[in-house]
Amino acid sequence: MEALPYLREIVLKRDQINDLGRYPFSIPAVRELDALEFAPDVTFFVGENGSGKSTLMEAIAVALGFNAEGGTKNFNFDTRASHSSLHQHLKTVKSYQRPRDGFFLRAESYFNLATNIEELDQNDPDSLWPPPPPVIDYYGGVSLHEQSHGESFLALMLHRFGGKGLYLLDEPEAALSPTRQLAVLSRMHQLVGDSSQFIIATHSPILLAYPGAWIYQIDSTGISRVNYEDTEHYAVTKAFLNNPEKMLDELFRE
Template sequence: MGLQAKPYLQRITALFGDDIDWERHPYSVPAVRNLESISFHPDVTFFIGENGAGKSTVLESIALALGFGIDGGNKNISLNTASERAPLQHALRLSRSFRTPRDGYFFRAESFHNVSTHMDELWERDSASAESLHARSHGEAFMAVLLNKFKGRGLYLLDEPEAALSPNRQLAALTAIHQLVEEESQFIIATHSPILLAYPNAKILLFDGTGISEVAYEDTEHYSVTRDFLNHYPRRLEQLLKPE
């Protein structure tokens, strides 16, 4: 059997120095404090957890360690310095495949507007141009990037891509992700979406107060809470909205 190209990013290992202030963010977050190593699935690895659990912090630090800018985009886009905002990147050691991915992108929902503005300025497009990402909704702009900018055989890091996607668009994104996986791509995705999390055979890592642990899809809160609410929504609404 020949060598496998994927996963392009096989593992990260955290090597913390003696000068770390464990009371300071992000080291005070349990998932970061207890971080030793993470091994990635060749196709799709998901980071899940409550807001503030550290999943976006770790994903962002991986992206920076790989050479992406803190605002996202491809490796040719760098809008800010990352050293002060994401010190965790300096503790990460990356284990990679023998093959370098042909393509790469870091999507960060909260700064995607900045990246879109930069691209319009770079190509001298105004917001009325059909090619401008600002001429589209946030969801349309992300789908345009996913469908047109991701070329395959790539390493793609996505931070909450569902933020502006309707359920139907999430299904479309799931299809696009699968097509890219079939074209030898690898994804690492921080998400709250039970739709995206359903991707077959993905590795799901839960960030919580005990650290980081692998869970099955049907054991995630995203699946169980969504299923329970949809199956019993009249009763759940009555419980949630009853007078004090």
Template sequence: MFLKRISLMREQVPDFSQYPFDIPSIASFDQLNLASPVTFFVGENGSGKSTLLEAIADKCGFNTAGGGRNNTYETHAAESELGDYVRLSWMPKVSNGFFMRAESFYHFASHIDELQRDGNDAYRSYGGRSLHAQSHGESFLSLFMNRFNGQAIYLLDEPEAALSPQRQLTFLRIMHELAEEEECQFIIATHSPILLGYPGAQILSFDGGAIEEIGYEETDHFKITKYFLDHREKFLKELLEEE
């Protein structure tokens, strides 16, 4: 592990009534201690998990639109407003890594195409061909298998967005090899009960107005999915016939 602690410099925050400091989980946030090479951020949409992940990426020097330190391009609303008020504690500090945002991955793929057209061998790190020439799921796996390597930190925002359940399992295997054999660290914002099942992962919930560590079986992702699978007909009858 490299990143050990994430702290909010509360004394420097100008106004807790303004976004993003008015998000309950951020407003109550002081510091987080990371205890596993794989950490998951979970919570409902708008709970603050992606906002904090983006701030971490900003402090790491990664492009907050998606990419690493050397990926310079711009997309709308890519600037992190929280990043200036977050402190990261490292042991040791690493500069290698990547921030992947599912929502802006198209723009990142276009950026790689531009680098290739400019004479750089940009495709080499992404399976040898344009990410746009691959299916959405294939392009994600190309990134994970070819761009990710040892002694680095990887920040992923909803990587399951383009992955089928089978490919989510493939990603778990890739992540395990990188974490166990190549000393990589992952912080992942996700809604996937499959990814959350990674053994030994730390799960931090952003629901309930605070950031708290919870167990896998305590997540809504597990409980709702399990109840649906165990009681599908009853679940759907109650849902669809509810007045």
């Protein structure tokens, strides 16, 4: 039996839900969910804003023991308790082997994560001997607030992601240039080669191109697995780059 994927499947515990008409069960992606399998290496969620990608990612992360606002399982800061109850209704089917590393990245709360790291390092370590190394050392040694969002995220992947891990990323491309997205793809490939698994919600046609990845389309009908070339992200980007003048003419036509 293969160790990967560390997270094999999630199952919605429908018998525990009294009302499928209330949030978050009213979201089609959740309402139509029964069981969802994950690839051994990379699984993507794609869909329009509001389709439920982040709600599903958050619920999976919390069900696995991660902090709702991001970080490792050791983080417990809570800036604003806004996550849904969906995690309470998910059954996680895991591998016999646990990952050695793990991280949940949320683009929308990354600032809060960086702030919490600084707060942890400001605590008085005198009660511990020998004193532990600063938390920021595990993230490259430079304050995440003193770097651009894109630079700090790359520092996270290069220094904190150590391999043999389960990494959940919610819209990681938010502050990344196309060149930096390619750098993320390269680092992902290194980590996958070191027995890591990624689950990623994204709008990026660059990240979606990862070879062999499973892509789940989330829309008003629920969740379905699609090919890369069949995603709207690929089709729209390709159409625009092939003939930007024509598409702009269509967009600006009165």
